[in-house]
Amino acid sequence: MRRRLSATLLAIIGLGVPVVVAFMTRRPADDRAEIAPRPDTSAPSPSGPVPGPAPSGGIRILEPHPTGVFAAIGRFDYRFRRVLPVLGLALVIGLNIWAARGGGKLIQGGWFIPGSQEQQEVSLVADRFGQQPTTMLVVYRDPDGNAGSDEFQAKIKASLADVLKDPVASGLTTYADTHSPQLLSRDRTEALAVVNLTKPVEDSVEDAGRLASEVHPPQGVPTQITGIPQVYKEFNAKIEHDLVQAETISLPIALIILLAVFGTLVAAGLPLLMAGLALPTTFAVISILANVTEMSVFVTNLASMIGLALAIDYSLFMVSRFREELRHHSVEIAIERMMGSVGRAVAISGVAVAVGLSSLIVFEASALRSMGYAGVITVVSTLVFGLTVLPAMLAMLGPRVN
Template sequence: MNKVANALYAGRKFLLILWIILIVGFGFYAAKLPSVLGGNGFEMKGMYKDTEQLLVDKFDVSEAQIIVLFEKKDGVSDSKFQQTIAQYMQKAKDKSDASKVDIPTASNKMIKGSTAYGIIHFNHDDGTMDKRVEKIRTLSADEKEVSVKLTGGPIIEKDMNTASQADLAKAEAIGIPVALVVLLLAFGGVVAAAIPLMIGIVTVVTTMGVVYFFHPYTELSIFILNVIPMIGLALSIDFALLFINRFKEEIQTKSVEQAIKITIQTAGRSVIFSGLCVFIGLAGMLFIQVDIFQNVALGGMAVVFIAVFSALTLLPSILAILGTRINRLRILKVSEQGGQSRWRSFATFVMKKPVTMTIVSLIILLVALIPVRDMHLEIPSSEALPTKYESRQAFDTYNDTFIN
């Protein structure tokens, strides 16, 4: 580890330049990642999937369908309602290059009262569904006569992708400021507190760019947008806390070079060991033949590797450049020695009463497990979407009117 520490310190400027190139390069592809994500991740190879494919290949069952929900306005005659629907469905078929359309009539039970639905069929779900859906959305019907809403698998998947991105932005808007406050309480200074967040953001963006290149070889679920930031930010901040704390201790009595090298040899070893444990744990999910678990494993393993790599290369480079300026812009007075003695006292207390602390910990964990008995698990569908989405509203109406 001594040779590694010497090499990392000697190449600190090169590593910093390398990371700038990596951030710019992979950042470009990170922005494109949402465009290649799709599905809820709960699909797997098996009898159900094989039967679906057999129906498509042998019995001319369409591979993808869009449901168009029509609702008649007051004062519109039934004949006018059906005429408007037929015109809309024909335009939708022509505009989207669909294989066929099912037009609702009173005889096929696709009309009930003031509500009706039509189905647009596509023989090939070849990655162009988003463009086809947008073409259908450009069609208009007379709003005074009928309202039109779109739903179905392709649209729900796209909306779930959009909702995941919105939730990710909301989580970051809440989580990052909270993390910054916690880091300020831990370090007392803006500079020291900002570094873990910066490392976390760099790790997440770089990982998303890396994962983008996996999409030609495996199905990537939309939930990977949540997995990578969740694991990446947590690990990066954790590793940076460990690293910066040790550096701040060493810089009080040693030169910057010595402090960096000792930190790499000590905290760096802990980072590698911790990251390896998480990496191995996530790798176990690769053997579960369900997309979402393999996605969690893939995204998690990638972000763990990059979190460790950034903690051992980018973080020491930044600390070497900052040196004693790591303590700049203090806004809170933090007694580091006092903090150390408090943690040491707590650790000593725990070690003196191992049986008691084990029993207390188990009781806390068992109490925390109580809500699990009321947990309801199901595969995400339209119900996973907020009710503000049109596809959710239309699908609920379709189910309530024609299915239930």
């Protein structure tokens, strides 16, 4: 949730700056699909009459519009250039609000293949010995080697009193209850307490932090908390930290490279703007999709890498081509010509990437299948914003993109 909100904020800031620049520096000049040829200032022919002054303002000549589907999309983008960025931002915010209120949870598992030998063995163990409950494990250390004493075991139970009051906890097993050697180390310096939980592993991850805070270690007794829910929670936190760190490092580097390529901050910021719109949209759709199918936690890494790369790559081509076309054509024609050439190439490239990633969907393991879904969603989100919002932004900026 925090990642989605931060990414949405990035999109708002990134989208707002070029819009403000465009409106603050807007000129009343007409930027329709017309060109005004320069008046003829060449020397008159010795045998001919002296030409009179050129008409004030010159003669406006209509430029021919490019033809084709993507050129038509460019005309649409130009016509609604002030509406499309607002709709794009509204889409991002709306999807993230929906995901925050009704999004599903990403799972750690999903590597079992239904009907495989591994799955059959797991089912056999559950049938023979019963379904093993989800547990939180607490390890207590007594350097004196008296971890099995009644006094030390009493301290263990006292430290877990608040945990047992939690509705998620269903019971406690200690060495004092069973005298099982599995709950005591051989040198009797460590004792293990097992807290049974009522929820499955995936549902217990969100409770792991609260349960850990309810453990009150005895004074002077080193205590460690583990268990599958705790491990998954730490794993999720590590993934989120690594993603934030990766973007913190990669985005400034990407901005420096784009500045070197374009030479202006506005042009360099547009590719990052596309990433700021496509990524939170992708994360929101993935969260919503998690309600109907299993989605692995690893899809966030995949979506982040692919989304950032495609957004920068596609925007780089489109902005560069627009600047080239703008040297010889009006803003409207430049948008249409850009979409008719680079826009079409970007769309074909995106479809090819999506088809390649969709091959993961045929795998039976839900973790791999979810990566295929995430990859296709990422490509589609990038294409939608790249073929609508980006041309609209370029149309509003016009020559100010330079």
